[in-house]
Amino acid sequence: MKGQCLMDVRQLEDAWAARAGAREARLLVASHVPEALSQLGIVRPGDRLVVFADDFADAFARGFVGCDVVLVGSPSADAFTAASEGFDASYDAEGPHLWWFVNSIGGFGLRVLDLRALGRAARETHALLVVDNTVASAFGCDSLRLGAALSLEALDRVCAGDASRKLVAVSVARSQLKRHRVDAAAECAHALFEGRVLAKLDLTADEAAALERGLDSLDARMQAHFDRARALAEYLAANEMVRNVRYPGLSSHPDHAVATGILEHGFGPAVEFDLIERSAGELFDALPGEFRTSPAGGATTRLSALRGKQGSTVRLFAGTDDPLVVASALDNALRKLATL
Numbered sequence: 001m002k003g004q005c006l007m008d009v010r011q012l013e014d015a016w017a018a019r020a021g022a023r024e025a026r027l028l029v030a031s032h033v034p035e036a037l038s039q040l041g042i043v044r045p046g047d048r049l050v051v052f053a054d055d056f057a058d059a060f061a062r063g064f065v066g067c068d069v070v071l072v073g074s075p076s077a078d079a080f081t082a083a084s085e086g087f088d089a090s091y092d093a094e095g096p097h098l099w100w101f102v103n104s105i106g107g108f109g110l111r112v113l114d115l116r117a118l119g120r121a122a123r124e125t126h127a128l129l130v131v132d133n134t135v136a137s138a139f140g141c142d143s144l145r146l147g148a149a150l151s152l153e154a155l156d157r158v159c160a161g162d163a164s165r166k167l168v169a170v171s172v173a174r175s176q177l178k179r180h181r182v183d184a185a186a187e188c189a190h191a192l193f194e195g196r197v198l199a200k201l202d203l204t205a206d207e208a209a210a211l212e213r214g215l216d217s218l219d220a221r222m223q224a225h226f227d228r229a230r231a232l233a234e235y236l237a238a239n240e241m242v243r244n245v246r247y248p249g250l251s252s253h254p255d256h257a258v259a260t261g262i263l264e265h266g267f268g269p270a271v272e273f274d275l276i277e278r279s280a281g282e283l284f285d286a287l288p289g290e291f292r293t294s295p296a297g298g299a300t301t302r303l304s305a306l307r308g309k310q311g312s313t314v315r316l317f318a319g320t321d322d323p324l325v326v327a328s329a330l331d332n333a334l335r336k337l338a339t340l
Contacts, residue, residue, distance in 0.1 A: 007208065009203055009208070012208060012215075013026055013169075015212075015215055016215070017171060019138055019218070020144060020153075020169070021138075021144055021145060021174070022144055022171035022172055023172045023175065024171075024190070025171045026198065027168070027169055027203075029166065029167060029168075029201065030166060031166050032056065032154060033154055033168055034056050034132075036152055036154075036168035036170060037063075037130065038063035040193075040198070041196055042192040042193065043097070043099055044066075044095065044096075044097070045066025046066065046067070046095065046096045047096050047098070048068040048087045048089070048096070048097075049064055049068065049069045049070070049101060050084060050098070050099065050101070051071050051072065051102075052071075052079070052080075052101070052102050052103075052113070053101060053106065053132070054073075054108050055107055055108055055306065075102060075107075075111050076114075077114070077117045077118050077120075080121060080122070081121055081124075081125055084125050084127060089125060089127060091184045091185060091187070091188040093195065097128060097188070098125065098126060098127040099127065099128050100118065100128070101130045101131075102129070102130075102132070103135065104131055104132070104133045104262065104263075105135040105140075105248065105270065106134070106135055108313075109272065110135070110247065110253075110268070110272055111255055112258050112259040112263065113255075114258050114261075114262065115146035115147050119146060119147015120147065122147065122149075123185055126185075128185055128188060129147055129149050129150075129185070130148065130149065130150045131143040131148040132153075133148075133151045133152065133153045134152075134156075135268050135270050136263060136268050137269075138151075138153060138171075138218075140263050140264055140265055140268055141262060142264065146262065148173060149172070149183075149186050149188070150170065150189050151170075153171075154166065154167070154168050155169055155214070155297075156295070156296040156297030157221075157297035157317075158214040158297070159207075159214045160210070160213070160217075160221060160298055160299065161294070161296060161297040161298025161299070162210035162213075162214075162295070163206075163207050163210045164206065165207065167211070170193075172190050172193050173189065174186060175187040221320060223266070225269035225317075225319065226266030226268060228318040228320065228321070228323045228326075229266070229267070229269045229316075229317075230247070232301070232316060232330075233245060233250060234250075235323070241334040242274065242275060243273070244272075245272070248268060249267030270315060270316065270317050271316045271318070272313065272314065272315045272316070273313075273314055274313050275312040275313075275314065277312075278337045279309060279310050279311065279312060280306075280311055280313065280314050281305065281310065282337055282340075283314060283337060284309065286332075286334075286337055287329060287330070287333045288329060291303050291326075292304075297317075298319060299320045300319045301321055301326045302316070303317075304317075
């Protein structure tokens, strides 16, 4: 039955922690990862938050009042280190704390960051590395093992688009390293996490069931999303009616070499491309409606306009539907635009 779930919220959190390789995890209701991080309340006034997330710049500017929010234009460890100069960071629970926020895959262009290098540099400057792992997912990127102290993931795709509210999982890294060493960054994140008293999450039966089902089928579904994204990226890269196809699995992507060492099971479920002298809105009008209205993270491939419908940039999240059918629909729509 759709609404049946054998796990309560705590058990679901424990199941997610096990899946993410985390010390502990919490589930929150939030429209996106920056909002969830703000809800946690662990980034406090007086802290510095260094961010590479150009597609969520406004959310960071509004959501962390009293913090020194610094937006960097490069995803490199050097850029984050430079933006952290002059801040006396501490791993003590009292702080002040220096936070570095990145996506495993994200931002305009679907950039893939060298999380190993960032994790090492973060610890050298006493920073806490926070990774938005939504696009890659725990299936596609083990962000905690690579150096994140905290990993956050919006669960649309995990729930296969079936959850009625937006859920975000927050995972804390294990602090025990090899040879009995302790990771001070992870221990600090755990202390801050434990110090917060959050309202108990009240999941509906349907929401809990969607998450439980999603966890049970996660690997097979995510592999399907990844495989179909690759097929659609290759189709778009060969299509003369679009340009600037951005997908980490293509050798033309600026982070392709990094992605091969950071991502697992493929290169994620997302592809970006630009239209030639046409707008995203015009493309959407020429496509069947389900490509715009289907649930985020669901079985149907979904397209969005990154810079508004008047812009030319389109992001595609591959579903588990037939990529040949999707490619045919795109081809028909693009040919229709070419005749206008």
